[in-house]
Amino acid sequence: MTARTLLLLALSLPLCTALNAQPTAQFIVMNITGTVRYCEKPGAEQCELVPGQTLGPESVVTLPSGSTARLLFEDQSISLKEAGNYPLKSLAASQTPASTSFMKRFFNYVYEGIVNTSGSKKIEEYHELYIPQSSGGIKGFAGGDYGIALTRPVAGNLPEGPVVFEWFTAGDQTLYDFQIIDFQTEGLLFKALLRDTSFSLDLSKLAIEPGRKYYWYVQLKSLGEMALGFPLVDDPSMRSPKVEIVMSGKGNSGLMNSLEASPEYLEAGESDRLLMKAQVFEEAQYIYEANETFLKAIELHPADPVLQRVYGAFLVRQGLWQSSQKYLRS
Numbered sequence: 001m002t003a004r005t006l007l008l009l010a011l012s013l014p015l016c017t018a019l020n021a022q023p024t025a026q027f028i029v030m031n032i033t034g035t036v037r038y039c040e041k042p043g044a045e046q047c048e049l050v051p052g053q054t055l056g057p058e059s060v061v062t063l064p065s066g067s068t069a070r071l072l073f074e075d076q077s078i079s080l081k082e083a084g085n086y087p088l089k090s091l092a093a094s095q096t097p098a099s100t101s102f103m104k105r106f107f108n109y110v111y112e113g114i115v116n117t118s119g120s121k122k123i124e125e126y127h128e129l130y131i132p133q134s135s136g137g138i139k140g141f142a143g144g145d146y147g148i149a150l151t152r153p154v155a156g157n158l159p160e161g162p163v164v165f166e167w168f169t170a171g172d173q174t175l176y177d178f179q180i181i182d183f184q185t186e187g188l189l190f191k192a193l194l195r196d197t198s199f200s201l202d203l204s205k206l207a208i209e210p211g212r213k214y215y216w217y218v219q220l221k222s223l224g225e226m227a228l229g230f231p232l233v234d235d236p237s238m239r240s241p242k243v244e245i246v247m248s249g250k251g252n253s254g255l256m257n258s259l260e261a262s263p264e265y266l267e268a269g270e271s272d273r274l275l276m277k278a279q280v281f282e283e284a285q286y287i288y289e290a291n292e293t294f295l296k297a298i299e300l301h302p303a304d305p306v307l308q309r310v311y312g313a314f315l316v317r318q319g320l321w322q323s324s325q326k327y328l329r330s
Contacts, residue, residue: 026054026055026056026073026115027054027056027057027059027071027072027073027078027088028052028053028054028071028110028114028115029049029050029051029052029054029055029069029070029071030069030070030071030072030077031070032049032050033067033068033069034064034066034067035064035067036048036049036061036062036064036067036080037049038055038059038060038061038062039059039062040056040058040059041058041059041060042058042060042087049061049069051305052114052305052306052309054114054115054118056088057088057089059087060085060087061080061085061086061088062084062086063080063081063082063083065083066083067083068080068081071091072107072110072111073092075103075104075107075108075111076092076107078091100262100264102258102259102262102264103264105283106264109279109310113310113312113313114313116129116313117309117313117328123316123324123328126313126316126317127316127319127321130316130318130319131319145236145237146236146237146240146241147170147220147237147238147239148167148170148176148218148219148220148239148240149167149168149240149321149322150166150240150241150243150320150323151166151167151168151197151320151322152165152288152291152320153287153288153291153315153318153320154216154243154245154287155244155245155288155318156244156245156246156286156288157247157248157284157285157287158245158248158286158288159203159248159288160204160248161202161203162201162203163200163203163288164199164200165178165199165200165201167197167218167240168197169197170220174195174220174221175193175194175220175221176193176194176197176218176219176220177191177193177218177220177221178192178193178194178217178218179216179217179219180206180216180245181214181215181216182212182213182214183213183214183244184212184213189206189208189214190206193221203247210247210248211246211248212246212247213244213245213246214244214246214247215242215244215245216242216243216245217239217241217242217243219238241319255280255284255286256277256280259276259277259280264276270301271297271301271304271306271307274293274294274300274307275297275307275310277293278290278294278297278310278311278314282314282317287318290314291318294307294310294314297311308327308328309328311327312324312325312327312328313328315327316328
């Protein structure tokens with residue numbers, strides 16, 4: 001794994017200790033060169049430090065000559081370059097927070113994702129934290145017992161052009177009734193009967209009004225309902241969540257202007273830039289494009305653990321619990 005210009009977090013479980021500190025008192029180990037050791041508290045047994053590990057404030061990092069380490073504490077990026085012992089509690093107090101509003105948000109974005117997915121219990125709590133946001137009303141990602149689970153988040157502001165809708169299979173002989181509905185009138189905008197669990201649709205070809213709310217869902221289709229042409233009942237166990245979407249008439253080209261002109265972005269490596277873009281898309285509720293940006297980054301850097309973990313946290317926030325597990329496995 002090569003060193004990263006701005007931020008490199010790797011996904012590795014601690015070798016020597018379980019993590020019991022609260023999120024506000026944790027340090028995340030970013031990239032390391034050479035061999036670095038730590039102890040949970042002064043005088044305790046030393047263990048080798050690994051990227052992606054989280055440490056409590058009582059920990060002490062020992063840096064030998066020729067080694068370096070980078071840590072993240074909330075919105076502070078901490079570089080260790082000189083040989084010596086570093087008590088983390090005093091180290092955090094001596095640091096200066098991120099210099100720009102975006103970098104503060106970016107560090108917090110990564111910090112939140114890593115800290116809240118550092119174990120099965122924390123992942124479950126993180127998932128539950130976002131259920132009210134992702135399952136309320138029409139945006140029912142996580143609430144209820146849905147018969148079809150989504151694999152790709154197609155939600156929020158959508159780009160004009162092709163969009164891929166995906167969900168988990170419900171069986172080899174299953175037919176799927178895919179629909180896009182007008183949120184305000186409940187009128188049917190688009191309908192397709194499908195055999196596959198992946199469907200690409202060019203939304204610019206539909207009579208979609210920019211800025212207007214719609215929602216989409218997929219329902220299992222029985223032979224009886226095929227004859228009737230409509231479902232007998234709205235049974236959540238026979239369908240996916242109903243997901244709200246909006247076609248953005250203005251597009252998203254202006255979103256990246258200030259980011260791409262910033263010194264932090266220009267100095268960052270390729271995967272860091274993509275991670276920054278994904279954050280900006282998510283903040284602006286371009287959820288689909290945030291997801292596509294993550295997928296592009298992982299395709300280009302399949303062995304990059306930070307992308308795996310932060311993408312997994314993103315999927316948890318969207319309520320896609322099943323999809324997130326692939327990226328959050330230890």
